[in-house]
Amino acid sequence: MHPLAVHATVLLIPLAGLLGVMFAIPRTRAWSRLPLLVISLGAVVxxxxxxxxxxxxxxxxxxxxxxxxAELVDRHAELANFLFIIVLVFAAVAVVTFVLTRGNAPRALVSGLSLLLVIGAVALAVQTYRVGEIGARAVWNPAGNLDYSSSSGD
Structure with missing residues (x-):
């Protein structure tokens, strides 16, 4: 189940981050408000x-x-726990953003929430990469002795 469940997570977390950045752009703010909420909550689940x-x-x-x-799997689990916290905080900011930015919200509020969403998007991207990279290493190269960077067609 885990290898399958991860696919939704790897799709929804970066999409939530992208929508957070889109909310920060005035031109796409109105359009991205509802999808940001829905996708962020989906990322939590x-x-x-x-x-x-x-x-x-x-x-x-x-x-x-x-x-x-075993060491890599343990580290993967630790990083995933921290990722879950980041996703929860990002989703909370998305909910607050959705609720407080209806109609004419004060500019300072929208700017502050936008800043939090952009910072959160970066945190989501970095931590998702870290979790995925170490998880892949645990499965495909736990001893670290394989070099996938060299080209065999030279």
Whole structure:
């Protein structure tokens, strides 16, 4: 289940961040307000499902893991827990933004919320990358001895 659940998370988190940046742009603010709310809440749900399925997956495979794989999976889980917190905070800001920016909201409020959304979008992108990178390394190259950067066609 975890490898499948992750796909929704990897789609929804960056999309939520993109919509947060779009809200910060005056020209796309009105259009992005509702999708920002919906996608951010969807990201919370998908991240929770990914985290829970990852925990179950780790428990089912835990006895067979050892060495570098176990260390990478543990680090992956730690980073995923922090990602979930970032997603929760970002979604909370999205909800506040949706509620407080109906009609003629004060410019300073919209600017402050926009700044928080852009900062949150960067945090989402960085942490999503970190979680995914170490998760992929745990699956595909736990010992770190494979070099995928070299070209074989030279």
């Amino acid at each position: 998908s991240t929770y499902v990914s985290k829970q399925s990852g925990t179950k997956f780790q428990e089912s495979k835990g006895l067979g893991l050892g060495g570098p794989s």
